[in-house]
Amino acid sequence: MNSKVFALIDCNAFYVSCERVFNPKLNNRPVVALSNNDGCIIARSKEAKALGIKMGVPLFKVKEIIKKEKVIVFSSNYTLYADMSRRVMNIISEFSPSIEIYSIDEAFIDLTGVRLNYENYAKSLRETILKYTGIPVSVGIGSTKTLAKVANHIAKDDEELEGVCSLIECKDIDSILAKTKVFEIWGVGRQLSQKLNRQGICNAKLLKYCDDRWIRKMMSVNGLKTVTELRGVSCLPIQEVSVTRKSCCTTRTFGRPLIDLKDVEQAMATFARRATERIRGEGLVTSSISAFLSTSPFDRGSRYYSNSSSITLGYPTCDTICIINTALSIVRKIFKGGYKYKKGGVLLSGFYNKGEEPLSLFSSDQKEFPNLMLTIDNINQRYGSDTIQMASECHSTKWKQKRRNCTQSYTTQVSKLLLV
DNA sequence: TCTGGGGTCCTAGGACCC
DNA sequence: TCTGGGGTCCTAGGACCC
Numbered sequence: 001m002n003s004k005v006f007a008l009i010d011c012n013a014f015y016v017s018c019e020r021v022f023n024p025k026l027n028n029r030p031v032v033a034l035s036n037n038d039g040c041i042i043a044r045s046k047e048a049k050a051l052g053i054k055m056g057v058p059l060f061k062v063k064e065i066i067k068k069e070k071v072i073v074f075s076s077n078y079t080l081y082a083d084m085s086r087r088v089m090n091i092i093s094e095f096s097p098s099i100e101i102y103s104i105d106e107a108f109i110d111l112t113g114v115r116l117n118y119e120n121y122a123k124s125l126r127e128t129i130l131k132y133t134g135i136p137v138s139v140g141i142g143s144t145k146t147l148a149k150v151a152n153h154i155a156k157d158d159e160e161l162e163g164v165c166s167l168i169e170c171k172d173i174d175s176i177l178a179k180t181k182v183f184e185i186w187g188v189g190r191q192l193s194q195k196l197n198r199q200g201i202c203n204a205k206l207l208k209y210c211d212d213r214w215i216r217k218m219m220s221v222n223g224l225k226t227v228t229e230l231r232g233v234s235c236l237p238i239q240e241v242s243v244t245r246k247s248c249c250t251t252r253t254f255g256r257p258l259i260d261l262k263d264v265e266q267a268m269a270t271f272a273r274r275a276t277e278r279i280r281g282e283g284l285v286t287s288s289i290s291a292f293l294s295t296s297p298f299d300r301g302s303r304y305y306s307n308s309s310s311i312t313l314g315y316p317t318c319d320t321i322c323i324i325n326t327a328l329s330i331v332r333k334i335f336k337g338g339y340k341y342k343k344g345g346v347l348l349s350g351f352y353n354k355g356e357e358p359l360s361l362f363s364s365d366q367k368e369f370p371n372l373m374l375t376i377d378n379i380n381q382r383y384g385s386d387t388i389q390m391a392s393e394c395h396s397t398k399w400k401q402k403r404r405n406c407t408q409s410y411t412t413q414v415s416k417l418l419l420v
Numbered sequence: 421t422c423t424g425g426g427g428t429c430c431t432a433g434g435a436c437c438c
Numbered sequence: 439t440c441t442g443g444g445g446t447c448c449t450a451g452g453a454c455c456c
Contacts, residue, residue, distance in 0.1 A: 036424050039424055103455080220430060220431075250426090
């Protein structure tokens with residue numbers, strides 16, 4: 001048998017589940033978790049879904065339901081979620097040597113050649129994760145990653161399956177695909193599904209039997225891969241080692257609109273510093289710096305403005321001072337007075353591993369402070385990421401985001417440990 | 421009052437080369 | 439009268455994912 005077996009492990013309502021681990025009173029209650037700036041709902045418990053609260057909806061649009069039904073609302077606590085994710089992933093790695101961590105709450109594993117019953121294996125994985133971390137997961141199993149995704153949806157929806165669904169022994173995958181809307185297929189988003197629907201292709205079974213050349217034209221090369229995977233032919237392998245990233249950005253919606261250049265500069269200096277600290281932690285240097293600013297696209301009362309620009313450096317660097325200065329020079333160029341800025345960001349790209357960057361013939365005036373950077377990183381790692389800032393940030397709080405109801409860092413700070 | 425953040429990949433079109 | 443063909447590289451914009 002040369003057919004492959006993939007499993008997708010996906011945490012159920014991950015952010016809500018993390019909060020429940022440390023506060024069991026939340027069990028069986030409607031709970032939601034919010035995006036940054038307390039803007040949108042990005043995780044919902046089963047009970048909250050049942051109230052009709054949709055994924056991604058802005059908080060203010062469901063205020064009524066939340067009040068009436070006493071829905072519990074959390075600002076997102078990424079420090080906690082990242083640590084809980086690490087624990088879940090560690091357990092999954094023990095069940096398969098071949099794992100791809102796909103997102104904070106999802107991982108693919110390769111089960112090809114496992115001699116045990118796949119469903120039993122998945123059930124024991126699920127029980128172990130629940131027992132050791134308190135996080136409930138669903139497992140979908142299929143001969144391709146795309147089919148494992150389909151199986152995972154079924155495992156989540158059908159309570160009788162106890163969180164595990166395998167399509168490996170399934171004799172009639174087509175009838176399952178017929179019940180899967182094209183929008184639910186991994187890799188088919190809003191635009192593509194509308195386009196397919198207009199052509200009369202509304203479910204995965206119809207898509208599976210379309211002509212290859214037609215699919216290539218409609219959905220481009222990745223779309224053809226998706227459809228090939230629906231047919232049971234694996235084209236998307238497990239990506240175990242994370243390849244070097246191609247870009248790194250820090251962007252935020254400001255807690256309130258900024259009007260003055262000085263306030264915008266302070267926020268953007270912080271974004272530049274955080275992005276630089278991240279690439280430095282990964283041993284990278286950047287050769288291209290971009291910055292963007294925009295007003296709110298939802299504010300009908302004001303004129304919309306958005307602009308960005310980038311600068312290519314003559315010499316790649318990971319020096320915070322140099323990168324902040326470059327970012328601020330872009331900010332001064334794209335900033336226009338008289339607008340209410342609501343969002344900004346700094347994007348770094350054109351990376352090299354430190355020590356492998358090309359040397360420049362003309363960069364003798366380049367000033368860098370590697371020892372200073374190392375010291376700052378050590379301090380910030382130990383005492384919290386914003387402990388040492390650059391003077392250009394001015395310890396600014398004007399742009400700071402809303403975070404009305406955020407739980408503490410139960411697992412990453414000794415002083416915040418839960419007392420029992 | 422109030423609408424997230426961080427990524428990847430593909431394509432079309434323009435500039436440029438000989 | 440009549441104005442090629444083949445290629446690379448870069449960028450902006452749009453699609454997708456969680």
